[in-house]
Amino acid sequence: MSARLFQNAHIVVPGQSDPQALDLRVVDGVIQAVAPGIAPEPGDERIDCRGGILLPALCDAHVHIREPGQEDAETIESGTEAAAAGGFSRILAMPNTDPPIDTGGMVGFIQSMADRRARIPVSVAGCLTKGREGAKLAEIADMAEQGAVMVTDCNHALQDAYVLRRALEYTRHFDMVVGVYPDTPALSKGGVMHEGAESFRLGLPGIPAMAEEIGIERDLRVAAAVGGRIHIQNVSTAEGVDSIRRWKARGVQVTAETTPHHLLLNHTQLGNYNTHFKMMPPLRTEADQQALLEGLLDGTLDMIATGHAPHTDFAKNLDFNHAPFGIIGLETALPALHTHLIQTGKLTWAQLCRLFSDAPRRLLNLAPIALEPGQPFEAALFDPAAENTITRAALKSRSFNTPWLNRTLHGRVTALYLPRDQ
Amino acid sequence: MKSVSHRKDLLSFDNMTREEALAILDTAKPFKDLFTRSVKKVPTLRGKTVLNLFYEPSTRTRTSFEIAAKRLSADVTNFAVSTSSVVKGESILDTIDTLQAMQVDYMIVRHGVSGVPEYIARHTKASVINAGDGHHAHPTQALLDAFTFREIYPDLQGKRIVVAGDILHSRVARSVFQLMHLLGVEVGTFGPATLIPPTIPDYVNVFTRFEEVLEFDPHVLYLLRLQLERQTANFFPSMREYHRVYGVTDERFRQIRERGMHIMHPGPVNRGVELVDDVMTYERTLINTQVENGIATRMAVLYHLTPEVKSRSHDTEETA
Amino acid sequence: MQENPVLNPEAVTEAVKRLANEIHAAHGDAPIAFVGIHTRGVILADRLVAELRTRRGNIEQGTLDISLYRDDLDNLAALPSIEGSDIPFEVEGATILLCDDVLYTGRTIRAAMNVLLDYGRPKCIQLAVLADRGHRELPIAATWTGIHIPTRRDDYLRVHFKETDGVDDVIHYSRDPA
Helix, strand or coil, X not given: CCEEEEEEEEECCCCCCCCEEEEEEEECCEEEEEECCCCCCCCCEEEECCCCEEEECEEEEEXXXXXXXXXXXXXXXXXXXXXXXXXXXXXXECCCCCCCCCCHHHHHHHHHHHHHHCCCCEEEEECCEXXXXXXXXXXXXXXXXXXXXXXXXXXXXXXXXXXXXXXXXXXXXXXXXXXXXXXXXXXXCCCCEECCHHHHHHXXXXXXXXXXXXXXXXXXXXXXXXXXXXXXCCCCCHHHHHHHHHHHHCCCCEEEEECHHHHHCCHHHHCCCCHHHCCCCCCCCHHHHHHHHHHHHCCCCCEECCCECCCCHHHHCCCCCCCCCCCCCCCCHHHHHHHHHHCCCCCCHHHHHHHHHHHHHHHCCCCCCCCCCCCECCEEEEEEEEEEECCCCCCCCCCCCCCCCCCEEEEEEEEEECHHXX | CCEECCECCECCCCCCCHHHHHHHHHHHHHHHHHCCXXXXXXXXXXXXXXXXXXXXXXXXXXXXXXXXXXXXXXEEEEEECCHHHCCCCCCHHHHHHHHHHCCCCEEEEEECXXXXXXXXXXXXCCXXXXXXXXXXXXXHHHHHHHHHHHHHCCCCCCCEEEEECCXXXXXXXXXXXXXXXXXXXEEEEECCHHHCCCCCCCCEEEECCHHHHHHHCCCEEEECCCCHHXXXXXXXXXXXXXXXXXXXXXXXXXXXXXXXCEEECCCCCCECCCECHHHHHCCCECHHHHHHXXXXXXXXXXXXXXXXXXXXXXXXXXXX | CEEEEEEXXXXXXHHHHHHHHHHHHHHCCCCEEEEEECCHHHHHHHHHHHHHHCCCXXXXXXXXXXXXXXXXXXXXXXXXXXXXXXXXXXXXXXXXXXXXXXXXXXXXXXXXXXXXXXXXXXXXXXXXXXXXXXXXXXXXXCCEEEEECCCCCCCEEEEECHXXXXXXXXXXXXXXXX
């Protein structure tokens, strides 16, 4: 028997919006007691949390691992090390690798590679269509049998509503989620940032908000007609949030995510053509930021996901038009949300855990984590007082493409506890 | 002695004051006067190296900078950049590192993508002059236009200009808007609604009919070059219709002459599209003057910039 | 810093008159072109021309801006603004009398001669200065000098004219008590 006693902790427990000053005792990976001032028993390993916050470990439903194909940007080891450092005990790996994960065999290969080499458990998503080409459905049943929990073509938005219709119909028998990236390529083609006064000033081709809005509207209309589980990735616009709100009210089975950077940054911040601010969908306006937060608070948007997209220095050092879209996010997500939303009183710890742990876990068919007696102990310890400067040296990811590079955020994950490690 | 402070790069007018813009324009005048001497060269940049780094072909602008630099006695090198170097796995940064090692003092950069000169400027000690980037900015063009405007109207405060054509894709339009506004000129624009986005700066008056342009009565009508490929992207149905609705037709040219408006154009001109042929021989068409003034203005810009290569000591004013 | 007046207003007028007399004696009525170096050399040229116009004709006048020919642009804290040169006569074959307020290292005069030579080939160039403070760095000498003033290298010598400074005088600023 091994027992550990966490003392001086502030614990995010069910039913309380703020962390409570409690102790927590774990025996063989299962929580045995959560109470104030638990008396240590002989043989207990005592852990002084120094007032830190103990919260259910996070789950990220949108991570690009890059292996196989772009191991210079990220590998299963480095990506999951970064996830663990960010407080995540589970991630969903996206299938836009090279070659793409579009067969049962590939899903099985990635899953077994992850089981052997990953720092934390990894769920795998497969492609919706073969080669992510948007034409022919990939072998969805094969992939489901190998454990895939979602099919998605990532940022290759489906041009063809017919393909989306058949995918939503076909997946219904396999309890598989269809992930869609909402876009209207004819409207966004060639764009590299949000279309508006800033894109005019900088002379960069714009991506209008309506490209996303029309995409969401179309995809949800199809889902309303044929059923299936649809998940909208990367929502970035106020109108997009509105659209989801309307279709949810009409009973469509839809979940939706947004990212920390779309919540916390906007298009005025890439003034000096910094490619670390180039992502798809692009950073939008302050009004969109506000609408995304409201959407999360009222349940229209179900979850936060980082969309962690590593790119090498070489790729991000290209000019703004040619540099790839995407930024890393696993290690900055919690400190950034803590600094800008929790410390400012816009979001509670309980809400954060609902959005960044419970909801994504449900999406991946996993039970939510509750820090209460009888439950497996799967938690992150967060020191809210730590000054956390995001430096290259400190990042576990192989890539450094984050807008927070060399900026200081408040708080740092100091430990991650997984049931299998105990 | 009157003087202006040091600036390393000229990328756009974002961080420029009216005083600084006027200082550059004032400096261009004595440079233009040099052209009447038997020796047109001055030794100001003797021993300095100026590099033309053109990722987009442009014989006119490159030649103008080359003559400007040579008249300041600088050594000029044209660095031909293969557009395929990105494909070959060489980033702009690699190129800059190579050039930095060659001890270049000034880099003149033209690139098809907005922001590249700014990016290069951040990574080199050399002074960087933006010779046109994507749709973003073309500051020396706007300066030579303002210089040409000032030769006719020495005080630009309250004067009026209308920039006509494809604003959406024009770096010239953006820079001309910004500089003219900085100099107190009232700015208007005229062109197809597809090519004048609603996101243009608030100070620009948007005209939808040529009659409104006449009512505004600009001192200068500035015509932009229309890229012929815009037609295929459905920005307007045909060249014929563009000319009839937004170009300087024979009838409009008559009205322009009556009012004594001046015509500017950054060149090269599409005859029969932006303007009818007769405009080219009109005595108030300033297109050739703009080209001539380009050299003096670019000399003034080169004189005005200070590379970081050498640090400057404080006061050696007393050299008499 | 010690401040020692070297020439008062009357002495400045006197020195200019003496320079004019010497120049007149040397050149008679032969054609001559006065070229002042911006800023106070231009005023000295104006004063000399005003003196001589009452006695003779055949005088041309111009101004020189040597900013673009300076050899110390890299070392200046701020760029000089350019006034431009104005040489409204044919330099080829002309007798030119360069005018400046203070002669010091000689570098300004070197630059001024370079500018003039880029306009053409003069018959000869002579130099008139109001004050010579020594410390030459180039083999240059004035043809006519208003006053010689021994100075130390880190001293300042300032010529003031009514037109630019509101008063005519020459002041010697030195670090040690005089």
